[in-house]
Amino acid sequence: MFNSSLFVICRPISRKSSILTILPPVTTSAKSSSKQYSTSCAKCWTPGKPSFTLKKGKTSVVMFVGLQGSGKTTTCTKYAYYHQKKGWKPALVCADTFRAGAFDQLKQNATKAKIPFYGSYMESDPVKISVEGVERFKKENCDLIIVDTSGRHKQEVALFEEMRQVAEATKPDLVIFVMDSSIGQAAFDQAQAFKQSVAVGAVIVTKMDGHAKGGGALSAVAATKSPVIFIGTGEHMDEFEVFDVKPFVSRLLGMGDWSGFMDKIQEVVPMDQQPELLQKLSEGNFTLRIMYEQFQNLLKMGPIGQGREKESQAKIKRYMTMMDSMTNEELDSSNPKLMNESRIMRIARGSGRSVRDVMEMLEEYKRLAKIWSKMKGLKIPKKGEMSALSRNMNAQHMSKVLPPQMLKQIGGMGGLQNLMKQMGSAKDMMGMFGGGDK
Numbered sequence: 001m002f003n004s005s006l007f008v009i010c011r012p013i014s015r016k017s018s019i020l021t022i023l024p025p026v027t028t029s030a031k032s033s034s035k036q037y038s039t040s041c042a043k044c045w046t047p048g049k050p051s052f053t054l055k056k057g058k059t060s061v062v063m064f065v066g067l068q069g070s071g072k073t074t075t076c077t078k079y080a081y082y083h084q085k086k087g088w089k090p091a092l093v094c095a096d097t098f099r100a101g102a103f104d105q106l107k108q109n110a111t112k113a114k115i116p117f118y119g120s121y122m123e124s125d126p127v128k129i130s131v132e133g134v135e136r137f138k139k140e141n142c143d144l145i146i147v148d149t150s151g152r153h154k155q156e157v158a159l160f161e162e163m164r165q166v167a168e169a170t171k172p173d174l175v176i177f178v179m180d181s182s183i184g185q186a187a188f189d190q191a192q193a194f195k196q197s198v199a200v201g202a203v204i205v206t207k208m209d210g211h212a213k214g215g216g217a218l219s220a221v222a223a224t225k226s227p228v229i230f231i232g233t234g235e236h237m238d239e240f241e242v243f244d245v246k247p248f249v250s251r252l253l254g255m256g257d258w259s260g261f262m263d264k265i266q267e268v269v270p271m272d273q274q275p276e277l278l279q280k281l282s283e284g285n286f287t288l289r290i291m292y293e294q295f296q297n298l299l300k301m302g303p304i305g306q307g308r309e310k311e312s313q314a315k316i317k318r319y320m321t322m323m324d325s326m327t328n329e330e331l332d333s334s335n336p337k338l339m340n341e342s343r344i345m346r347i348a349r350g351s352g353r354s355v356r357d358v359m360e361m362l363e364e365y366k367r368l369a370k371i372w373s374k375m376k377g378l379k380i381p382k383k384g385e386m387s388a389l390s391r392n393m394n395a396q397h398m399s400k401v402l403p404p405q406m407l408k409q410i411g412g413m414g415g416l417q418n419l420m421k422q423m424g425s426a427k428d429m430m431g432m433f434g435g436g437d438k
């Protein structure tokens, strides 16, 4: 496949910083499918699914771009491995001639996963390598050729020009922008610079296993007008997941792990109870009784899953038992501070739980009450207007939680609404933030 006896030669390219000249984007071979790339229409792509379709018997070229160290090389292999497991025939081309270890890294991972690869220790021209690699794998009838490129920063004009040339020469069907989840607000400018040079059509957010919430992904989506398709959740090949908007937004809002389960609460509130509930919430009255009633609705659904969901269900039952030991006054209060130490001990004794459990339940209530307090002042819908309200709530809710700078960058409320549409179907979001027409 390649001559491993060649020596490693580092490309002597200078990474001089200068002001980025905005170059016209390279048109990819997916020109005819520009509709698929467009995310201005939510129907053009499905969240979590690549915005182009692989076809048996046809070779698709996917080019990976991004900042230095964002995880491109790792992600290229993960992406190849993911598709290989689904029965496709992927191949990897290492056009990262800047980082000495990049080819070795790709080679090692590709060998482990038994994925064919192409690269050179001698050749310093990434355009030449990528063209050769793509040609070779086309001849070998690979249906997915993945081109890894060097990491670059938006001010590195020469490297941006080089990236443009690689795209021009290989005519990728899809260009994926890889971003590190911890990049934060810089994501917008960087992603925009990439989009202005090559036709970025999708985003992959890496290192979601770390502490970062990945808020920069919203900016990258806004800047590139492209969907997030996968997330990286670790260094290993299989630590790679199809992007799912709900857990992502939960994490962004700091809603914790079992929030996904809590989302279901909104899904199961009977339609006739929804306006009343919304009315109470719009008045800022999220009481323990409301929480209790929603738990009841949720349990009516019966066992709904395995693992985490089962655990959450058990937790809910525990919470309800503790709430059964509360007085009406306590249940109808939206101020649990009223509950003094002796009451907490009494509730613990009455329900056969520990004080710590009661405290945990009250903390959970406070956390949910805080989230619901964002609903205060919302307009209550007339019957049939629920979907529209749900969509508004999502954006309104989010707009209150997002840092103002980020909100500004993504185009204020209008931009946020578009983004939410792009990031997930309205139904997904309804589940998250408050019911909807069924």
Ligand SMILES: Nc1nc2c(ncn2[C@@H]2O[C@H](COP(=O)(O)OP(=O)(O)OP(=O)(O)O)[C@@H](O)[C@H]2O)c(=O)[nH]1
Residues within 6 Å of the ligand: 066, 067, 068, 069, 070, 071, 072, 073, 074, 075, 096, 099, 102, 105, 149, 150, 151, 152, 206, 207, 208, 209, 210, 231, 232, 233, 234, 235
């Ligand atoms: N924890 C974690 N680490 C990751 C993930 N993806 C990549 N990494 C690590 O991030 C580091 C950088 O990854 P690379 O794949 O070398 O990044 P790159 O973008 O190709 O780097 P350049 O070629 O220098 O631009 C490596 O140590 C990877 O193991 C992820 O999803 N989670």
